Amino acid sequence: MDKVHVLFFHHAIGMGGAPRSLSMLIAGLDSQRYRKTVVMPRRMGNEKVKEMFHAAGAEVCEEQDVRPFNGSTVAPCRTLKARGYAVLAFNRMAKCASEVVDRIRPDIVHLNSTCLVGAAKGVKRFDASIPVLAHVREPLLGDWWGRNLARMNRKYVDHFIGIDHYGLSSVGDVGSSRGTVVNNFVGEEFFEKAFTNAPSFRKKLGWSDDEIVFLSLSRIAPANGCLEIASLINESAGKLDPRARFVIAGFHSPKSEYETRVGAAIARSSVCDQMDFVDDPIALINAADVVVAPFTEPHSARCVLEASAMGKPTLVSDMPNLTEMMSPGESGEVFQWNDPSSFTASVNRLCEDSYRSACGRASYEVASRRFSQRENVKRTAQVYTQLLATHGGTAC
Numbered sequence: 001m002d003k004v005h006v007l008f009f010h011h012a013i014g015m016g017g018a019p020r021s022l023s024m025l026i027a028g029l030d031s032q033r034y035r036k037t038v039v040m041p042r043r044m045g046n047e048k049v050k051e052m053f054h055a056a057g058a059e060v061c062e063e064q065d066v067r068p069f070n071g072s073t074v075a076p077c078r079t080l081k082a083r084g085y086a087v088l089a090f091n092r093m094a095k096c097a098s099e100v101v102d103r104i105r106p107d108i109v110h111l112n113s114t115c116l117v118g119a120a121k122g123v124k125r126f127d128a129s130i131p132v133l134a135h136v137r138e139p140l141l142g143d144w145w146g147r148n149l150a151r152m153n154r155k156y157v158d159h160f161i162g163i164d165h166y167g168l169s170s171v172g173d174v175g176s177s178r179g180t181v182v183n184n185f186v187g188e189e190f191f192e193k194a195f196t197n198a199p200s201f202r203k204k205l206g207w208s209d210d211e212i213v214f215l216s217l218s219r220i221a222p223a224n225g226c227l228e229i230a231s232l233i234n235e236s237a238g239k240l241d242p243r244a245r246f247v248i249a250g251f252h253s254p255k256s257e258y259e260t261r262v263g264a265a266i267a268r269s270s271v272c273d274q275m276d277f278v279d280d281p282i283a284l285i286n287a288a289d290v291v292v293a294p295f296t297e298p299h300s301a302r303c304v305l306e307a308s309a310m311g312k313p314t315l316v317s318d319m320p321n322l323t324e325m326m327s328p329g330e331s332g333e334v335f336q337w338n339d340p341s342s343f344t345a346s347v348n349r350l351c352e353d354s355y356r357s358a359c360g361r362a363s364y365e366v367a368s369r370r371f372s373q374r375e376n377v378k379r380t381a382q383v384y385t386q387l388l389a390t391h392g393g394t395a396c
Helices: 017-028 047-056 080-104 114-126 144-156 165-169 188-192 199-205 226-235 257-267 282-287 302-309 320-324 340-350 353-370 373-390
Strands: 004-009 034-041 059-063 108-111 132-136 159-162 179-181 212-216 244-251 272-276 290-293 314-317 332-335
Touching (some): 004 373, 034 080, 059 080, 108 373, 114 132, 114 144, 159 373, 165 179, 188 302, 226 272, 226 340, 244 257, 257 272, 282 302, 290 302, 302 314, 302 353, 314 320, 332 340, 340 353
Parallel strands (some): 132 159, 212 244, 244 272, 290 314, 314 332
16 A cells, blocks of 8 residues: 655744654654655754654655744734735745645645645645645734634645644634644653652752752743743742742753843842753653743643653643643642732642642643543544545545
8 A cells, every 4th residue: 555645844943842743743653654754944953853853754855935924822923024024935935835745746735833824825726635734733813913824724724733722713613624633742751751750860950859840841932931930930039938949941052132031030039040941851851840831822832741741740821722731720730920929829839749749640640641642643643534535535
């Protein structure tokens, strides 16, 4: 039987949640049944992401005109300059996708983000019978720009996979026939480390056994609330359990202007430290006690999945995507930005050893049910089968 050729489009060159999620999907798809090719931007600095896709088992094609049309809560595209760039990029992306599809002749196209809608147009312009699937990794904006992005996606994309219900709903009313929720997932290597200790690594990091370490692992970006959480920690001084220690990881060198501001806020605190970005978070999560996702804009957090699979409780801001990923009051705590006392109370509850342990066990149960790589790759493959059947392609 001929392999089903899946052509993936990926939009960026930075290491982060989206490329890691895609590489895990690629690695999980049966290589006896699927041929996997990734089209990604040809840019300086793309080597790590390219190697990650290669290692997952994909052929990689670099194209200069792979460019995003942003309009989400994480990449809002608010300035006139950014929007002008997006419009120009859309047409170049469409032309590029048509040429790539003509050359590669895939059975199905999978966009790793709704910002790649230009590629969907290009695919359909070349051959409208090729099914196109788009991953909804973060909610689209509710303003006219975001609604326009949603409309274009509904026009050119055949089916959407949302990593949570809130994000999928932002595309509009696509119905169950065109939309499926498949949670992000983690590999077995995270589950295998559940409930294990890392005393030597913890000691190397300078974290004492008496401290309760709250670790933020998300990218240092405004939507992820890094500046706000650093400020809130400072404001809460004297009200927090004295064992609580905070670490905000994810800094790059040289620092961006925003990273510099966050670093300055952290430097004013006696209980908060900063740490550089790490490619492999397993050891760091294993050494910490609680993982924090303090987002100020609604979107999902891969670190919450990874922490859950390792039996770590989570502390998240009250964003629908985040609360959907856990069981508030059971697998972790939720705080409200407009109520600083809720942050203090949540931290102090998680500093109680018995409660934190119970949350860790519940967190692992959530991950076992919902974030398994094996099960969620299988669910994604079922979407491929459905699309190919309805579009007259090769069943897999």
